[in-house]
């Protein structure tokens with residue numbers, strides 16, 4: 001898979017799997033020696049059943065701390081040339097994916113792939129993640145009413161911090177599990 005090769009060229013480990021069950025196996029294998037596992041608030045990880053499986057195997061799930069053995073998250077978008085793009089409201093997910101954990105593992109469904117570079121990635125995120133989340137969370141933003149991004153400057157906006165990973169950050173140990181299914185949004 002070309003995008004896996006491109007991620008490797010940018011310093012990430014990368015593996016492509018066909019199903020969410022295979023993705024869960026990867027996550028559990030990664031967590032085997034971790035006592036504490038950070039949780040990046042991801043619908044993708046919920047959909048593959050990661051939280052329940054980790055709790056059933058006795059792992060401590062950390063929702064807010066930055067120091068942990070393993071941090072699990074998804075991406076809001078991944079460009080075909082291997083760049084990960086995430087947008088946060090608080091920046092805590094992005095912060096934990098850059099510094100703190102011993103190991104970072106992304107689980108990314110095929111619906112997050114964009115053909116068209118960073119602008120296309122940000123456009124995807126605003127349309128399919130930020131605006132629907134503003135609707136779901138009842139935010140006081142234009143998109144919560146229109147379901148379209150108008151690049152607002154609302155104090156209530158949830159897209160405040162944007163991270164573009166041109167390469168794996170120095171000092172972290174990171175892997176991407178690419179899943180050939182639609183997962184999260």
Ligand code: SF4
Nearest residue numbers: 130143149150152157
């Ligand atoms: S910038 Fe404003 S309008 Fe656009 S998605 Fe974010 S919160 Fe919604």
